[in-house]
Amino acid sequence: MARFPKPPEGSWTEHYPDLGTDPVSYEDSISPEFYEVERKAVFKRAWLNVGRVEQLPRKGSYFTKELKVANTSIIVVRTTSGEVKAYHNICRHRGNKLVWNDMPLEETSGVCRQFTCKYHAWRYDLDGHLTFVQQEGEFFDLDKSRYGLVPVHCDVWEGFIFVNFAPEPEQSLRDFLGPMITGLEGYPFAEMTSRFYYRSEVKANWKLYMDAFQEFYHAPILHANQSPSTFSKAAAEAGFEAPHYRIDGPHRLVSTSGIRAWEMDPDMRKPMEDICQSGLFGPWDKPDLGPMPEGLNPAKCEPWGLDSFQLFPNFVILIWGQGWYLTYHYWPTSFNTHIFEGTLYFPQPRTPRERIAQELAAVSFKEYGLQDANTLEATQTMVEARAVNEFLLCDQEVLIRHLHKETAAWVDDYRRKTAEVGAP
Known part of the structure; x- marks a missing residue:
């Protein structure tokens, strides 16, 4: 309009x-x-702002976001290359929430080198790759490269971090924002x-x-x-x-x-x-x-x-x-x-x-x-x-x-x- x-x-x-x-x-x-x-x-198709880059001041910084409207929790992290990425906050082993402190429904933040599941100690690096499986030999034909964290589409505009839960976003973040917003x-x-x-x-x-x-x-x-x-x-x-x-x-x-x-x-x-x-x-x-x-x-x-x-x-x-x-x-x-x-x-x-x-x-x-x-x-x-x-x-x-x-x-x-x- x-x-x-x-x-x-x-x-x-x-x-x-x-x-x-x-x-x-x-x-x-x-x-x-x-x-x-x-x-x-709406909420599984539109770009949603979940925070700002200042919440991720250095490599390994992360925060979680509870999004009941999308029936999920996500991890937003600054990777070793400095990129901002987002993942569903779920371990690929038995479905436990991967990152949480004392109360699993509360949001948290911190700095780490990898994410370790509280349940059986499966570990994932900041790029979402599965790097360690406890007693790996007990599993059948396990290919760790197939079981990394599930990514969420993530992009940054002017320091604002956005995610999109569609299998493939219908628009890029910039196109979605349009000229009135990008004029800022x-x-x-x-x-x-x-x-x-x-x-x-x-x-x-x-x-x-x-x-x-x-x-x-x-x-x-x-x-x-x-x-x-x-x-x-x-x-x-x-x-x-x-x-x-x-x-x-x-x-x-x-x-x-x-x-x-x-x-x-x-x-x-x-x-x-x-x-x-x-x-x-x-x-x-x-x-x-x-x-x-x-x-x-x-x-x-x-x-x-x-x-x-x-x-x-x-x-x-x-x-x-x-x-x-x-x-x-x-x-x-x-x-x-x-x-x-x-x-x-x-x-x-x-x-x-x-x-x-x-x-x-x-x-x-x-x-x-x-x-x-x-x-x-x-x-x-x-x-x-x-x-x-x-x-x-x-x-x-x-x-x-x-x-x-x-x-x-x-x-x-x-x-x-x-x-x-x-x-x-």
Whole structure:
């Protein structure tokens, strides 16, 4: 879909006529049957981000990722040649999970020269080759070269590690990302190594939480208590509208301006923000990161607040004009539960004050995230009641329309292709 500037008398939704303007159904968020197809149609075919290369700082560094939506656990490792590879986390002998610590369902990380199974001590090198079998002579016609770890398609873009569970991906990672996302190339992601991480188990469908971060129509209302009362009242009365929305293939973007009333008026600032010189938008001292890529701030907002890039299916890169970024992941665990991960990335602090400023931004983000999540379980339970089957969306919720329509398109495409080959 093309990018359009919004005329004064027009609407964003009208620029994308395929999305329509009718009320939408949330059946895709409450149906166990739809979820089972969605797992195969979307999460076993799309490229999924599972981490960053900074998690693998040297040869032999690894981490595991539990992916219930794909019914698997994977190992992501930096090999002796420096390449990043991924494998299913299973020993070829008796099927034991290969890499885990005390609790087999918990994720772990570390550094090693080889992977050794806890059960019978079979060993695999970092390239996945089976190198040692305990009492090898007891086996019948064992050819170790045939029993290496099962690989998972893996590729890296701008330091982000992606995997794909299809037998053969339908697109390369770069083609899947498309020009809107690859337009971010050159942003100093690798310089943002000060990291804050949050994880939460949410009793709601993953798409409902994505919806919460795809529009700012809710901001003056839901987050009213987080902002100074004078600002909140004015924002609630005037409403809020983002200056730019864009859709590119399966991915979406929303941009906002950067006007911060509490920074312009000392009476509207919180004492803690004055002390720490920081707040939700990040530390007030913006770092010099050099020239920014053309893909940022496509609306040319001045001042510019943020760009939220929604990568299909479940990954968000949100870049702040203040010189830092955060990511969201939404990992389904059932039709009405998922795991939410929020990670904030800043340049390494040079002083204790800079560190404290980053920590305040991280805490402020957590509070906003809790406010957004607070509505989700109530939404899920009431939508599941099916007393109402269609829901109204305004022009600012155009990206919500797109996510649900795109998910349905992937499911329809999967059903058509599997029917053609006679698959169940």
